[in-house]
Amino acid sequence: MKYSNFMEVTFKALSVNEGFARVCVAAFCIQLNPSIDEITDIKTAVSEAVTNCVVHAYPTSVKGDVIMRCELEDDLVTITITDKGVGIKDVVKAREPFYTSKPSSERSGMGFTVMESFMDDVQVVSNSFGTSVKMTKKIVSNASAMAG
């Protein structure tokens, strides 16, 4: 029987919620019995995606929503982080290492590169109504133990 579960939370695009977002996903993924390294990878990728929403999605002082959905299918974790912000003009360029649209504010421009390195797959869909980042990672350490 296929193991399936999901959760979804919506929070305001504030930096104070970054810690909450990554801990929330980590706590939800515990049921797949991942290793510490796998959990840390997921936490980092979530943090990067939420940081993008906080820093780039809503340039005005009025901050909008971040919708974070985490789905578990057997040993596969799929995390989708969506905002309703201004969108990314050039997604291909934004994913390039060291590219940042805000070079003056000491940004490394490595957010997407870190997400790609820590997760198995990263897909970005963006238009003028918002951005959605979908990341997947297979938990290889001990997924089958809880799958029944």
Next chain:
Amino acid sequence: MLAYHSKILYFIKRQKLTKKVIFVFFSYAIMKAKGVVMKIKSRVHNRVLYVLLCGELDEHSASYTRITLDEMFDKPDFEKIVIDLSELDFMDSTGIGVLIGRYKKMKDKEIPIFIANPSSHAEKIFKITGLYEIMPKIV
């Protein structure tokens, strides 16, 4: 109101509170108000400034970390900086941006920065971003 201010000023003068102590106090107050989970300790030994980052370095704690490190680095009594990450529980690429920013500032003063005791997770990010090329790891 004026009398109240005068009393505070007198208290500061009497207690010989330095500008730096006041700065640390206000930084800490801002940090607490914003709920920042970051603590930074420093000491100078043999003209080496040792900085210990405790907590989580992300977008939320970045500005506090940036301001506090700049304040610590803005002293003339050391020739080398060692940033100890043994107490750092989490870091993402925002932290890399903070470290690169400090490197650029110290490069002008010809003061090298080294990284000590990174977690395997921090090490992974350093290798991806190539940070060790500008801030070597010391054992």
